[in-house]
Amino acid sequence: GAGVSQSPSNKVTEKGKDVELRCDPISGHTALYWYRQSLGQGLEFLIYFQGNSAPDKSGLPSDRFSAERTGGSVSTLTIQRTQQEDSAVYLCASSAPGYAPYSSLHFGNGTRLTVT
Amino acid sequence: SQQGEEDPQALSIQEGENATMNCSYKTSINNLQWYRQNSGRGLVHLILIRSNEREKHSGRLRVTLDTSKKSSSLLITASRAADTASYFCATDERYGGSQGNLIFGKGTKLSVKP
Numbered sequence A: 001g002a003g004v005s006q007s008p009s010n011k012v013t014e015k016g017k018d019v020e021l022r023c024d025p026i027s028g029h030t031a032l033y034w035y036r037q038s039l040g041q042g043l044e045f046l047i048y049f050q051g052n053s054a055p056d057k058s059g060l061p062s063d064r065f066s067a068e069r070t071g072g073s074v075s076t077l078t079i080q081r082t083q084q085e086d087s088a089v090y091l092c093a094s095s096a097p098g099y100a101p102y103s104s105l106h107f108g109n110g111t112r113l114t115v116t
Numbered sequence B: 001s002q003q004g005e006e007d008p009q010a011l012s013i014q015e016g017e018n019a020t021m022n023c024s025y026k027t028s029i030n031n032l033q034w035y036r037q038n039s040g041r042g043l044v045h046l047i048l049i050r051s052n053e054r055e056k057h058s059g060r061l062r063v064t065l066d067t068s069k070k071s072s073s074l075l076i077t078a079s080r081a082a083d084t085a086s087y088f089c090a091t092d093e094r095y096g097g098s099q100g101n102l103i104f105g106k107g108t109k110l111s112v113k114p
Helices: none
Strands: A005-007 A010-013 A019-024 A031-037 A043-050 A065-069 A075-079 A088-095 A111-115 B005-007 B010-014 B019-024 B031-037 B043-050 B055-058 B061-066 B071-076 B085-092 B102-104 B108-113
Touching: A005 A088, A010 A019, A019 A088, A019 A111, A031 A075, A043 A065, A043 A075, A043 B102, A075 A088, B005 B085, B010 B019, B019 B108, B031 B061, B031 B071, B043 B055, B043 B061, B043 B071, B071 B085
Parallel strands: A010 A111, B010 B108
Antiparallel strands: A005 A019, A019 A075, A031 A043, A031 A088, A065 A075, A088 A111, B005 B019, B019 B071, B031 B043, B031 B085, B055 B061, B061 B071, B085 B102, B085 B108
16 A cells, blocks of 8 residues: 655755645554654654644744644644754654554655755 | 664674664663664664563564663674665653654664675
8 A cells, every 4th residue: 555655755945935844644544753854863753643632742843843634644744934954854654543652653755855 | 852872873794794783762661663764765664672572583683672771782684785774763752741752863874785
């Protein structure tokens, strides 16, 4: 079946503009995660959605970052007034229903964001 | 917050040799997972070990977990050039936050030379 799909794969934007990054999780997966990966670095947790529960937004770096998950499926990560330090690869992952601590994540290939 | 820390940061070996990567973490966990990332791609899940398990095998992969030392190791036996990738450990947080939030380390970059 289809894996996690992210769009666009690459995005170049000017400093100060807003961007929207999209994630289509695997059908039936209830958990959805956004991470950020700077060049050659590990993954920085941003936000986590689990079913109908309130999302865990503890990783969002500033109020310029927000995310939505509509209908428990597609998610959009929005970055307002982009800054050069926002340049990174934004990775989305989803996991199947079940006890979350014992679930593995399925990742998309990411959106490479470049802020000029 | 940083949870898992892998070492070494980079490892270069010859094909056929074994590769060992280590991960240390700070808090109590439910599970520890290892992922692989090829250049320019997303991460792929390799193996999950629960906190009450000490060792797990999957093909050429062997993972150990020592909860008393808060550490894990990933061993890849008889390495191949195709194993060249970055390897990350990830743990869930059992303090604060919401369970299920996976925190990743910075990874070990493995290079296997033919």
